[in-house]
Amino acid sequence: xxxxxLDPIACDGHGLCAELxxxxxxxxxxxxxxxxxxxxxxxxxxxxxxVSACPMQALRLHAARLQRSR
Amino acid sequence: MSALRSPQxxxxxxxxxxxxxxxxxxxxxxxxxDAGLRGRGGAAxxxxxxxxxxLAQHGRRVVxxxxxxxxxxxxxxxxxxxxAPELVLDGIAVTAAALRAKRAIVAVxxxxxxxxxxASRRRIEIVRVPGGFVAGEETALVDxxxxxKGKPTLKPPFPFERGVGGEPTLMQNVETxxxxxxxxxxxxxxxxxxxxxxxPGTALVTLKGAVARPGVHEIELGGxxxxxxxxxxxxxxxxxxxxxxxxxxxxxxxxxxxxxxLTPDTLGAGAIVAFPEGVCPIADCARVVRYLSGESAxxxxxxxxxxxxxxxxxxxxxxxPLLRWTAMVKGRGACxxxxxxxxxxxxxxxxxxxxxxxxxxxxxxRLRDEQVLPL
Numbered sequence: 001x002x003x004x005x006l007d008p009i010a011c012d013g014h015g016l017c018a019e020l021x022x023x024x025x026x027x028x029x030x031x032x033x034x035x036x037x038x039x040x041x042x043x044x045x046x047x048x049x050x051v052s053a054c055p056m057q058a059l060r061l062h063a064a065r066l067q068r069s070r
Numbered sequence: 071m072s073a074l075r076s077p078q079x080x081x082x083x084x085x086x087x088x089x090x091x092x093x094x095x096x097x098x099x100x101x102x103x104d105a106g107l108r109g110r111g112g113a114a115x116x117x118x119x120x121x122x123x124x125l126a127q128h129g130r131r132v133v134x135x136x137x138x139x140x141x142x143x144x145x146x147x148x149x150x151x152x153x154a155p156e157l158v159l160d161g162i163a164v165t166a167a168a169l170r171a172k173r174a175i176v177a178v179x180x181x182x183x184x185x186x187x188x189a190s191r192r193r194i195e196i197v198r199v200p201g202g203f204v205a206g207e208e209t210a211l212v213d214x215x216x217x218x219k220g221k222p223t224l225k226p227p228f229p230f231e232r233g234v235g236g237e238p239t240l241m242q243n244v245e246t247x248x249x250x251x252x253x254x255x256x257x258x259x260x261x262x263x264x265x266x267x268x269x270p271g272t273a274l275v276t277l278k279g280a281v282a283r284p285g286v287h288e289i290e291l292g293g294x295x296x297x298x299x300x301x302x303x304x305x306x307x308x309x310x311x312x313x314x315x316x317x318x319x320x321x322x323x324x325x326x327x328x329x330x331x332l333t334p335d336t337l338g339a340g341a342i343v344a345f346p347e348g349v350c351p352i353a354d355c356a357r358v359v360r361y362l363s364g365e366s367a368x369x370x371x372x373x374x375x376x377x378x379x380x381x382x383x384x385x386x387x388x389x390x391p392l393l394r395w396t397a398m399v400k401g402r403g404a405c406x407x408x409x410x411x412x413x414x415x416x417x418x419x420x421x422x423x424x425x426x427x428x429x430x431x432x433x434x435x436r437l438r439d440e441q442v443l444p445l
Contacts, residue, residue, distance in 0.1 A: 007224055007404075008224075008369070008370040008371070008372065008373075008402060008403055008404050009223075009224060009369045009370055009404050011370070011371060012371070013371045028372060028376070028398050028402075029376075029379070029394075029395065029398060030371060030372065030375035030376060030379070031371075032371035032372050032375070032402070034398075034402070
């Protein structure tokens with residue numbers, strides 16, 4: 001299982017990601033992406049497309065790992 | 071190690087004077103862990119865990135005491151640095167020694183002549199940094215001290231991994247260091263003589279609003295809000311509610327004060343405001359929300375636009391979308407600023423629900439529009 005991560009500082013709310021990967025990304029009331037997180041293998045291709053399309057390079061797709069406690 | 075006795079068995083511990091010289095205990099981190107000390111800057115994270123995380127890193131370790139106190143409702147850190155600067159510096163010195171740190175820094179956002187004087191005899195740097203609500207956030211202060219713009223950065227890396235100048239950094243609130251100094255002198259069991267098993271020790275609080283003795287006080291942790299306020303001189307008029315933990319904390323209805331316990335978690339950075347009857351809480355909360363929106367570092371969209379939308383909603387008395395928006399901004403910034411602001415709004419909506427309903431219906435109320443919450 002992979003995970004999609006957003007850098008909220010880099011993100012400018014272009015919104016391309018939500019168009020390319022609606023299964024895992026929705027937009028909030030101000031046009032900024034809300035990320036589901038876990039990406040099932042069947043959807044990895046769409047997720048990768050969203051990552052590549054981000055003009056700010058704010059999205060990363062990587063292997064799921066345990067969250068740090070802090 | 072046999073613990074020395076404190077010169078006074080009662081409070082204050084932190085604001086007391088004339089303590090014996092401090093030597094480095096054999097296992098400071100173990101003592102702090104046994105004491106159960108948790109950070110006094112607001113996040114209440116276990117102090118020993120943070121120390122161990124820094125110790126496990128290789129590099130030229132840095133110890134930072136955060137005395138920036140950007141919370142407008144709090145003045146306990148400035149009070150501590152004025153009254154007991156030696157105690158804070160003792161805690162920093164002993165921690166830096168235990169961590170074999172190469173640098174020790176106190177960051178302040180105000181004039182601190184007493185601290186400057188006390189530090190002149192020690193190898194501890196006093197650094198004056200710009201103030202502001204978010205400037206004191208851990209990663210923002212690391213950024214400032216590393217020569218940056220003083221804005222929060224993404225975690226990881228955490229300051230314990232890469233902090234000031236890229237080195238492993240232990241950052242604690244100044245009061246936390248004062249507590250460490252006392253634990254190093256008198257031991258973990260002595261520390262636990264005050265407070266309860268789950269909330270051991272004492273803490274500094276800033277008391278404001280409709281109270282007989284506003285100002286900085288030291289309290290035993292674990293007591294109820296009602297007990298503590300009574301011990302500190304009581305209220306001057308019947309309060310509607312108390313704000314506990316400042317603007318990252320929450321509202322407690324007056325009728326719940328007898329059961330609400332003051333612990334490191336609920337106290338946050340220790341600001342308590344008694345909000346009097348007869349004053350409109352919505353008008354006053356609206357000012358705070360506008361302030362918090364303005365204090366956003368301006369980096370993350372949900373914080374910039376979300377907090378602005380919430381502040382606008384408050385001022386327009388359009389309360390219906392507020393809960394949708396508070397839920398929407400939480401967890402979506404690089405730092406916890408949107409989360410704190412959201413909690414403040416949510417607890418106001420809960421505790422003052424009747425009043426919000428009244429405003430929704432009538433768009434005004436008969437209560438005074440008066441500023442109680444400091445900005």
